[in-house]
Amino acid sequence: MARIIDKIRARRKEHNKSRVDVASADTAPSTSTNSTSTEVATAATATSGTIDSSSWYYSFEFFPPKTEPGLENLLTRIDRMCRRLDPLFISITWGANGSTLSRTLSIAGHAQRFACVDVLLHLSCTGLTREKIASVLNMAKSSGIQNILALRGDPPREKRSWTVGDVSGGECDRAIDLVKLIRELHGDYFCIGVAGHPQHHPSSSKSEEGIDEEMRHLKEKMDAGADFIITQFFYDVDVFVEYVARCRKAGITDAPIIPGIMPIQSYSSLMKMTSFCGVTVPSSVAERLEKIQHDDEAVKKVGCEIATEMCRTLLNKSHDGGVNALTDGFHFYTLNLERSITRILIDLDAADARNVSRSASPTFLIPAVDPQITDSSGPRRERGASISEKVTTTRRLLPWKPSTMENRSKEAVRPINWSNRPHSYVMRTDDWDEHFFANMLQLQFPNGRWGDSTSPAFGDLSEISHFYSFTLGSDEDRRAMLGHCPLSESDVYEVFARYVEGTVPHIPWCETPLQPESFLIQPQLAKLNRYGLLTVNSQPPVDGASSSHPAFGWGGKGGRVYQKAYFECFVSPERANRLTQMVANHPSINMYAINNLGQELRAGVEEGGVTALTWGVFPNREILQPTIFDPDIFAVWAEEAFSLWSSMWLTLYEYDSESYELIERIRDTYYLVALIDNDFSSGENEFVLLDLLLKLGAEAQSH
Known part of the structure; x- marks a missing residue:
C-alpha cells in the first residue's frame, strides 16, 4: 500500500x-477474573x-x-x-x-x-x-x-x-x-x-x-x-x-x-x-x-x-x-x-527507546503457556539489559521490513541470511518480478528459485560494491571501526564483540545495529565472539509469543509467533570440525558450513530443502512462514560473506603487512557456519544451541 x-x-x-x-468489551459481562x-x-x-x-x-x-x-x-x-x-x-x-x-x-x-x-x-x-x-x-x-x-x-x-x-x-x-x-x-x-x-x-x-x-x-x-x-x-x-x-x-x-x-x-x-x-x-x-x-x-x-x-x-x-x-x-x-x-x-x-538506545531483555525462550518476558534459566546465565515494562503493539507486518516497491508488493518470504544486510538482498533480487514473489508463498518451492539459486541468478556482487562505500563510510571510518592495525585474531574477535555490545556501529556483514530479539542474548553473543565464534546472524527460540510482543511480535494483533534458534558465524577450521562432532549428539540440530574455497561440512542434516525458521498463526489466515533457510541460498550468501573480508576489510591495509596477512588468513581458512535447532519448545526452557556454542568456545579458551 x-x-x-x-x-x-x-x-x-x-x-x-x-x-x-x-467499548464493547467494557460493557460486556465478565466471564473470567483473568481477562x-x-x-x-x-x-x-x-x-x-x-x-x-x-x-x-x-x-x-x-x-x-x-x-x-x-x-x-x-x-x-x-x-x-x-x-x-x-x-x-x-x-x-x-x-x-x-x-x-x-x-x-x-x-x-x-x-x-x-x-x-x-x-x-x-x-x-x-x-x-x-x-x-x-x-x-x-x-x-x-x-x-x-x-x-x-x-x-x-x-x-x-x-x-x-x-x-x-x-x-x-x-x-x-x-x-x-x-x-x-x-x-x-x-x-x-x-x-x-x-x-x-x-x-x-x-x-x-x-x-x-x-x-x-x-x-x-x-x-x-x-x-x-x-x-x-x-x-x-x-x-x-x-x-x-x-x-x-x-x-x-x-x-x-x-x-x-x-x-x-x-x-x-x-x-x-x-x-x-x-x-x-x-x-x-x-x-x-x-x-x-x-x-x-x-x-x-x-x-x-x-x-x-x-x-x-x-x-x-x-x-x-x-x-x-x-x-x-x-x-x-x-x-x-x-x-x-x-x-x-x-x-x-x-x-x-x-x-529500545530501538534507539539498544537496551534489551534477559529472555531466552518464550513459552507457549505464558508468553511474557521471563528468565527461568537460573543464576548460571548472565542477564541482558532490562526491557521496558510497557508492552507495545508492534507495527511490523513481517519479521523483516516489507518493501514499498510495487514489484515486491506480494513478497512474503525471505531467506534469513541477509537479515542484517537487507539493502544487499534488495539489490541482488531487484529484477525478480511480482509473479515470482507471489509464488514464493508456496514453501515447498519444488521448481522455484530457492531450489536453484542460479535460475534466475541473484544479482552480481559487483553491483553492490559502490553502494556500501557510503554505508560503511570512508576507509578511515572503517579503520576506526575495524582497527587501524590488527595483529592477532583476538584483535578481530574484539571488533565483533564490540559490535554486539554497541560500541562499533557497523561491521561489513551487518549494516544495521543488533536486532532487538538478539538483545536478549547480548552478553552471551559478546562472549562467543571473544571466544572466536564470529557471529553475523542469530535469533533465539520462540514458542508461541504474542504477535504484539515488543521484541518478537509481527503480523498484527491476535496471533502467536514461533521461531527456531539460529546462529551464523565464522569459525576456524578446527572449531568447525569440532562442531560437527558436537552436533552429532544433538539430533534436533542441523549444521551447514562452507569455506572460501567452497568446501562444505555438514552434520545432522538429511537431504532436503527449505526449512521454515519463523512462522505465525493468526485468526482467519493461513499459517505464515516469512523467514526460511535454504542450503543452496546459503551457498550464494556465503560467497558474498567471504567477499566482504576482502572488499571491506582487507583493502584497508598495506599489501604484505601483518594486518593484511591476518585478514587474508581468516578469509581463506575460516568456515561460515549456519546452525539450526529444530526443537523450538524445549521443556526445560533452555537455549540448547547457545549452550552448545558457549561450550565450544570455553573448550578452545581452556587449551
Whole structure:
C-alpha cells in the first residue's frame, strides 16, 4: 500500500474498530477474573485518559544537500531514522525552479527502494513545462513513488517573493494546475498532497477577504483531485485549531490536515524562519527562549519540549472530539537533523527507546503457556539489559521490513541470511518480478528459485560494491571501526564483540545495529565472539509469543509467533570440525558450513530443502512462514560473506603487512557456519544451541 491517503484511511479504520471493540468489551459481562490480554490492554488506552501511540502517525521532511559527502550522510541518516523510528512516510523537497531535480529524485528513489518507506515527492511547477513535469512524474513512477506534494514553488530568481496575484511563469501557473495535470496524465495512480498555511501564505492579502480567497483556492485544489493537506509550521496551537475549523467550514470535510512541526534548533534560525514565512511566535514561547538564546544546546532542549507539548495538546484535543476532529498525524520538518525528532517521539511514547538506545531483555525462550518476558534459566546465565515494562503493539507486518516497491508488493518470504544486510538482498533480487514473489508463498518451492539459486541468478556482487562505500563510510571510518592495525585474531574477535555490545556501529556483514530479539542474548553473543565464534546472524527460540510482543511480535494483533534458534558465524577450521562432532549428539540440530574455497561440512542434516525458521498463526489466515533457510541460498550468501573480508576489510591495509596477512588468513581458512535447532519448545526452557556454542568456545579458551 504505497498511497499515503490509503494508509491513513486504513489506520483510521483499524483504530476506530479497536475503539468499538474495547467499548464493547467494557460493557460486556465478565466471564473470567483473568481477562487482561496484551491486545485489550493496548487498545484500551483509546478510551482512557491517555493517548494510544498506535492511533496516530508521523512523517519526516528532508532536503537535498549540496555536497556529495552531505548526500551520503543524508542517505545513511534516512535509512537509520526509518529503521529506528518507522515513519508513515517521508518527503523530499524540490529546489527552486527544479534546481535539485536530479538529487531530489535520487534521494527519493533510494528511500523508496532501500529504506522501505513510502516517499512523498515535492514537485513545484514554477518554470517547468508540461513536458518536463510529465517526465518527472514518469521518473517518479518508475522509482515506485506514488505520492506527490503539488506546489507552486519558490518565485523565479529575479523575484525576491511572490505578491498577490502572481503566477508561476511556467505552463502550470498555480498548484491547482499541477494537481489537474497529474490527474489528467495518471488518473488515481498518484496520491496528491497540497500545502496549507494556518497563518496565511506570504503572498496572500491579510484582510478577511484575502483569507476567504485563500481558503477558496485550497478548496478548489481539493476538488481538483488533491487528497490531503500538509501545513506550514506554526508555534501557536490555537492557530492550527482555527485553521482546521475554517477548512471544515469551507467544505473540506474529511481530507486529512497534517500539521507541520518544526523543532527549534537555535534562536537565530527561529527568528529568520518565522520572519521569512510570516509565522508568529507566541509570547509564551518567546519568553522561554529569550533568556537562553545564546546557548544553542539549551535552545534545542526547550525547542523539543515546546514541540512535544504542541503535539500532545493537539492529540488531546483530537482525542476529546473524536480522532478526526483535528489531526491524527504530524509532519516533522527535520532540517536533515535527527536528535531532536528522536527525542520528541520518545517523549511522546511514539518511538520505542529500545530501538534507539539498544537496551534489551534477559529472555531466552518464550513459552507457549505464558508468553511474557521471563528468565527461568537460573543464576548460571548472565542477564541482558532490562526491557521496558510497557508492552507495545508492534507495527511490523513481517519479521523483516516489507518493501514499498510495487514489484515486491506480494513478497512474503525471505531467506534469513541477509537479515542484517537487507539493502544487499534488495539489490541482488531487484529484477525478480511480482509473479515470482507471489509464488514464493508456496514453501515447498519444488521448481522455484530457492531450489536453484542460479535460475534466475541473484544479482552480481559487483553491483553492490559502490553502494556500501557510503554505508560503511570512508576507509578511515572503517579503520576506526575495524582497527587501524590488527595483529592477532583476538584483535578481530574484539571488533565483533564490540559490535554486539554497541560500541562499533557497523561491521561489513551487518549494516544495521543488533536486532532487538538478539538483545536478549547480548552478553552471551559478546562472549562467543571473544571466544572466536564470529557471529553475523542469530535469533533465539520462540514458542508461541504474542504477535504484539515488543521484541518478537509481527503480523498484527491476535496471533502467536514461533521461531527456531539460529546462529551464523565464522569459525576456524578446527572449531568447525569440532562442531560437527558436537552436533552429532544433538539430533534436533542441523549444521551447514562452507569455506572460501567452497568446501562444505555438514552434520545432522538429511537431504532436503527449505526449512521454515519463523512462522505465525493468526485468526482467519493461513499459517505464515516469512523467514526460511535454504542450503543452496546459503551457498550464494556465503560467497558474498567471504567477499566482504576482502572488499571491506582487507583493502584497508598495506599489501604484505601483518594486518593484511591476518585478514587474508581468516578469509581463506575460516568456515561460515549456519546452525539450526529444530526443537523450538524445549521443556526445560533452555537455549540448547547457545549452550552448545558457549561450550565450544570455553573448550578452545581452556587449551
